[in-house]
Amino acid sequence: MKKLIGVGVAAAILFLCTQLASADTLPVYDISEWQGQKTEQQFKNVKSEVSGLIIRQQYGSNYIDKYASYNTSMADKVGVPYGQYAYARFISADDARQEAKDFYNRSNKNAKFYVLDFEENTVKYGITQAAVQAWLDEMKSLTNKHVVFYSYRNFADSYVGQSLIDKFDGYWLAAYQGAWPNPRNYDMWQNKDNKSSVAFATSLDSSLVDTNRKSVSWWFGSEAKTQNNKLNNDTRKQGFDVGQTITLKQSAIKWYQPRVNIASYAKGQTYTIKDTQDLVLSKSNQAVLLYKGSTPMGWALAQDIQLTSSNISSTSSGTYTVKSGDSWWAIANRYSINMYTLANLNGKSIYSTIYPGQVLKISKSETTSSKVYYTVKKGDTVSSIANKYGVSINQIKNLSGLKNTDYIYVGQSLRVK
Numbered sequence: 312m313k314k315l316i317g318v319g320v321a322a323a324i325l326f327l328c329t330q331l332a333s334a335d336t337l338p339v340y341d342i343s344e345w346q347g348q349k350t351e352q353q354f355k356n357v358k359s360e361v362s363g364l365i366i367r368q369q370y371g372s373n374y375i376d377k378y379a380s381y382n383t384s385m386a387d388k389v390g391v392p393y394g395q396y397a398y399a400r401f402i403s404a405d406d407a408r409q410e411a412k413d414f415y416n417r418s419n420k421n422a423k424f425y426v427l428d429f430e431e432n433t434v435k436y437g438i439t440q441a442a443v444q445a446w447l448d449e450m451k452s453l454t455n456k457h458v459v460f461y462s463y464r465n466f467a468d469s470y471v472g473q474s475l476i477d478k479f480d481g482y483w484l485a486a487y488q489g490a491w492p493n494p495r496n497y498d499m500w501q502n503k504d505n506k507s508s509v510a511f512a513t514s515l516d517s518s519l520v521d522t523n524r525k526s527v528s529w530w531f532g533s534e535a536k537t538q539n540n541k542l543n544n545d546t547r548k549q550g551f552d553v554g555q556t557i558t559l560k561q562s563a564i565k566w567y568q569p570r571v572n573i574a575s576y577a578k579g580q581t582y583t584i585k586d587t588q589d590l591v592l593s594k595s596n597q598a599v600l601l602y603k604g605s606t607p608m609g610w611a612l613a614q615d616i617q618l619t620s621s622n623i624s625s626t627s628s629g630t631y632t633v634k635s636g637d638s639w640w641a642i643a644n645r646y647s648i649n650m651y652t653l654a655n656l657n658g659k660s661i662y663s664t665i666y667p668g669q670v671l672k673i674s675k676s677e678t679t680s681s682k683v684y685y686t687v688k689k690g691d692t693v694s695s696i697a698n699k700y701g702v703s704i705n706q707i708k709n710l711s712g713l714k715n716t717d718y719i720y721v722g723q724s725l726r727v728k
Contacts, residue, residue: 336362336519336520336522336527336635337360337361337362337589337590337591337635338360338361338362338503338506338517338518338519338589339361339362339363339364339365339499339517339518339519339520339530340357340360340361340364340365340506340508340511340515340516340517340518341364341365341366341367341396341501341515341516341517341518342364342365342366342367342382342511342515343366343367343376343378343379344367344376344377344378344379345688345689346511346513346515347513348378348381349382349385349511351385351388351389353510353511353512354385354386354388354389354391355389356509356510356511356568356570357391357508357510357511358389358390358391359510359590359591359592360508360509360510360588360589360590361391362392362520362527362530362531362535363391363392363393363394363423363527363530363531363535364382364386364391364392364393364394365393365394365395365396365426365518366379366382366383366386366393366394366395366396366422367379367395367396367397367398367428368395368396368397368414368417368418369397369398369410369413369414369417370398370400370689370690371398371399371400371401371410372400372401372406372409372410372413373400375417379395379417380419383395383419383421383422384419387419387421390534392423392531392532392534392535393421393422393423393531394422394423394424394425394426394457394459394530394531395414395418395419395422395424395425395426396425396426396427396428396461397410397411397414397425397426397427397428398428398430398690399427399428399429399430399431399433399446400431400433401433401434401442401446402433402434402435402436402442403434403435403436403437403442404437404441404442404444404445405445406442407442407443407445407446407449408445408446408448408449410446411445411446411447411449411450411453412449412453414450415450415453415454422456423456423457423530423531423532424456424457424458424459424480424481424530425450425454425456425457425458425459426458426459426460426461426483427443427446427447427450427458427459427460427461427479428461428462429443429460429461429462429467429470429471430461430462430463430466430485430690430695431690431692431695432466432470439470439471440470440471440472440475443471443475444475444478447478447479457480457481457529457530458479458480458481459479459480459481459482459483459498459499460476460479460481460482460483461483461484461485461501462484462485463484463485463486463695463698463699464484464486464492464698465698465701466695466698473496481498481499481525481529481530482496482497482498482499483497483498483499483500483501483518484497484499484500484501485501485699486500486501486502486699486701487501487502487503487504487683487685487699487700488502488700488701489632489668489669489670490666490668490669490670491521491666491668491669495521495523495524497521497524498520498521498524498525499518499519499520499521499525499530500518500519500521501516501517501518502517502518502519502668503516503517503518504516504517504685504686504699505686507586507588508588509567509568509588509598509600509610510568519667519668550597550613550634550636550637550641551584551587551597551599551613551616551618552584552587553584553585553586553587554583554584555583555584555618556581556582556583556584556618556619557581557582557583557584557599557601557616557617557618557619558579558580558581558582558616558617558618558619559573559577559578559579559580559582559601559611559615559616560578560579560615560616560617561578561579562615563578563611563612563615563616564615566609566610566611567590567592567598567609567610567611567612568598568609568610569609573609573611573615577608580603581619582601582602582603582608582616583601583602583603584599584600584601584602585600585601585602585607586599586600587599587600588600588610589634589635592612593612593614594612594614595612595613595614595615596613596635596636597612597613598610598611598612598613599611599613599616601616629672629673630670630671630672630673631670631671631673632668632669632670632671633665633666633667633668633669633670633671634667635667637665637667638665639653639654639661639665640661642671642673653671653673656671656672656673657671657672683700683726683727683728684724684725684726684727685699685700685724685725685726685727686722686723686724686725687719687720687721687722687723687724687725688721689721691719691721692719693707693708693713693716693717693719693725694716696725696727697727700727700728702727702728704716706727706728707725707726707727710725710726710727710728711725711726711727713725
């Protein structure tokens with residue numbers, strides 16, 4: 312921070328940076344058999360990408376995820392903390408109690424917490440709320456660990472209600488959008504259903520912990536990785552963007568992925584960044600995918616690259632997506648604009664909190680929203696997908712060209728926006 316800034320303003324900026332750092336974490340991936348079987352090396356690699364994992368145990372009492380035991384044993388072996396979840400299929404309060412018993416008995420007792428995944432109302436006998444309460448009561452009688460409720464807001468409000476949700480130890484909300492949903496009455500936000508994982512070589516569901524409500528260690532214990540230790544100084548390297556031209560440093564030793572030595576001829580060369588990945592590894596909070604022309608070269612750690620002198624700190628879209636560790640000052644400095652101007656352009660002040668995933672204007676140019684697609688998973692309905700994205704059934708029907716919304720299939724790609 313430059314000394315010319317007044318004490319009051321400097322204190323405000325320091326507060327903002329601290330607030331952002333406390334809210335920024337590595338993502339949390341939830342995994343099941345749908346991602347396929349991952350190798351031990353992939354589990355080792357994913358340690359640098361996540362604060363923790365949430366692993367599916369069952370889909371109702373009658374179906375055990377075929378990789379549940381494997382995934383938890385691999386996580387234990389390499390030291391990735393995790394919770395486990397059960398997709399609810401109970402049809403009554405008695406059935407809910409049995410599902411809870413089966414879930415707990417089948418679960419790995421190294422799990423840090425347990426989750427009820429309630430996104431489909433299968434209750435046929437009695438009241439839905441009574442069945443959810445029965446599941447919770449049974450789990451509470453079996454474990455002293457945290458028991459968490461997962462759903463999307465419209466569905467949860469309609470069938471469960473906030474008063475019952477509040478009886479759980481935590482609330483994990485699904486809402487696939489760019490900004491933190493309001494009201495902020497949840498503890499973890501599943502913000503993406505297509506997060507690209509370099510370590511797992513696939514796209515999957517990804518969430519962020521709201522540490523203003525519950526810490527990462529509340530979820531995953533003290534061994535969980537976060538980015539908050541050195542976000543706001545230059546000790547850890549990050550902040551590169553897709554499209555930038557960089558030079559691979561002579562001091563670089565290994566690629567992040569594939570984890571092999573970097574050939575000497577590759578060093579000192581210029582490359583284009585095609586993708587980025589948040590992580591915590593060595594001196595980096597970020598890895599970047601480098602291309603030479605149309606040829607992919609590999610993923611490099613941010614500590615091993617530097618911007619070329621000809622690289623222009625601007626973006627053709629006129630917008631910037633907030634990343635972990637960002638502040639008004641840091642973003643304004645990156646684009647050589649005044650931070651007060653930047654905040655005003657976005658209808659904010661420098662005292663307004665910004666969050667990872669939030670899109671900010673950095674120029675007055677207009678932008679157009681991109682299309683959003685969703686890949687159908689087991690148990691999905693057009694209604695449940697519409698609720699997750701806050702859109703109407705008719706919108707998905709029209710955008711996806713569906714003739715009958717009652718007939719969709721696993722793997723089908725639907726346009727939702």
